[in-house]
Amino acid sequence: MEIPRLKRVIGAVASAVLMLGVAAGSAQAQEHTFKWSHSFPVDSIVDTTTKAIIAEIEEKTEGRIAFKLFPAGQLGDWVEVNEQVVRGVVEFASQPVSPSYDPRLQIRVLPYSVMNFAEVEQAYFSDDPYLFNMMSELMGENGMTTLGVVAQGFGGGGFRECPENVFDAASNSGIKMRFPPGNQAWQNMVAALGFEPTPVPWGELYLGLQTGLVDAQVGGQPYNTWTTHRDVTECWVQFNTHFQNSFVFANTDAFNGLSKADQQIIRDAVEGAALASLDLAHGEDQKYMDLMSEAGIKVIVPTDEQLARIATVAREQVWPVMDEVIGKDLMDIMREKAGLM
Numbered sequence: 001m002e003i004p005r006l007k008r009v010i011g012a013v014a015s016a017v018l019m020l021g022v023a024a025g026s027a028q029a030q031e032h033t034f035k036w037s038h039s040f041p042v043d044s045i046v047d048t049t050t051k052a053i054i055a056e057i058e059e060k061t062e063g064r065i066a067f068k069l070f071p072a073g074q075l076g077d078w079v080e081v082n083e084q085v086v087r088g089v090v091e092f093a094s095q096p097v098s099p100s101y102d103p104r105l106q107i108r109v110l111p112y113s114v115m116n117f118a119e120v121e122q123a124y125f126s127d128d129p130y131l132f133n134m135m136s137e138l139m140g141e142n143g144m145t146t147l148g149v150v151a152q153g154f155g156g157g158g159f160r161e162c163p164e165n166v167f168d169a170a171s172n173s174g175i176k177m178r179f180p181p182g183n184q185a186w187q188n189m190v191a192a193l194g195f196e197p198t199p200v201p202w203g204e205l206y207l208g209l210q211t212g213l214v215d216a217q218v219g220g221q222p223y224n225t226w227t228t229h230r231d232v233t234e235c236w237v238q239f240n241t242h243f244q245n246s247f248v249f250a251n252t253d254a255f256n257g258l259s260k261a262d263q264q265i266i267r268d269a270v271e272g273a274a275l276a277s278l279d280l281a282h283g284e285d286q287k288y289m290d291l292m293s294e295a296g297i298k299v300i301v302p303t304d305e306q307l308a309r310i311a312t313v314a315r316e317q318v319w320p321v322m323d324e325v326i327g328k329d330l331m332d333i334m335r336e337k338a339g340l341m
Helices: 002-029 045-060 078-087 103-109 117-125 130-140 184-192 202-211 222-232 252-256 260-294 304-317 319-326 328-337
Strands: 032-038 065-070 092-095 144-154 157-159 176-179 196-199 216-218 235-237 243-251 298-300
Touching (some): 032 045, 032 078, 045 065, 045 092, 045 144, 045 243, 045 260, 078 243, 103 130, 103 184, 103 243, 103 319, 103 328, 117 130, 117 144, 117 260, 130 144, 130 243, 130 328, 144 222, 144 252, 176 184, 176 202, 184 196, 184 216, 184 304, 184 319, 202 222, 243 252, 243 260, 260 298, 304 319, 319 328
Parallel strands (some): 032 065, 032 092, 176 196, 176 216, 235 298
Antiparallel strands (some): 144 243, 157 216, 157 235
16 A cells, blocks of 8 residues: 555655756756847847847857847837946847947947948948947947947938028028937037037937927938838938947946857857848938838938038038047047048
8 A cells, every 4th residue: 555655755756856857957058038128110120130139149059048129119218228238237239329428439420430331341340340449449448348230321311391402501500400419429510511409319309390399300311210200301311421320239247247158159140140231221221212202202312522522511520529529549540541631
């Protein structure tokens, strides 16, 4: 009579041991679960690129590293999320980098630092990616580890009503143009183009254009203007003000807590996806300008001569102001790369 009971006891103990082993194996298999945020719509270049990076990392680490993705600004706007990454509340992000911690980070979108995709490739993706290296050093000083760059296209300006002569600074007097708050480079560029600089956060821009708080906006590119502001845009001007990009970065302490092998897996995944985004971005601007035209939005693309004049104005009037903000040593590198030294 005791033997069956003994068998039942032995069986129960064996099951418990097996369950503990499975639990321990699962814990060992999934060593880290990180939060990853981005601020762009689902199916955007940033979204698809981020998902590709995450999938490759999770596959190649065999589940040791897992991510919970929060797309489309679910955790707050990009400035708020940037702060959360620095604090370690969110471990990874693919988004613009806020200069609120360090004004030198404004060099990321210094007006007319690069003029075309060939210059973008040299500045961010070459064997000597000078702008990427500058940003990596500055971000490193502020608790962020830089992993790569997602290319998104070139910036321009959207208008509630089409200006009469947008390339004549004197004609733009009285037109209130939104610029990203806290960015002296953009503030001075807007003024140099003859507009009235008006700081408005991106999240409040639709209402600002709708109510007439501002007459125009700068800081976006055709994609995000089409997806979020086309109902309040009558005219789009492809000024090529800046190379629109999102950095892929991590909280430094969280990243350093990974093994060297896993760090390299992450870096390799980001590098491959970042290069793929550069190819995607080539056609992105034209695609959304075509959609604007089809929807009745007037699209103005400056000639090479007009673009060169605008860039000269920005470099002559805005860049000297940024010597005090970004630092003359870094600005002199930009001048050298632009052929101004």
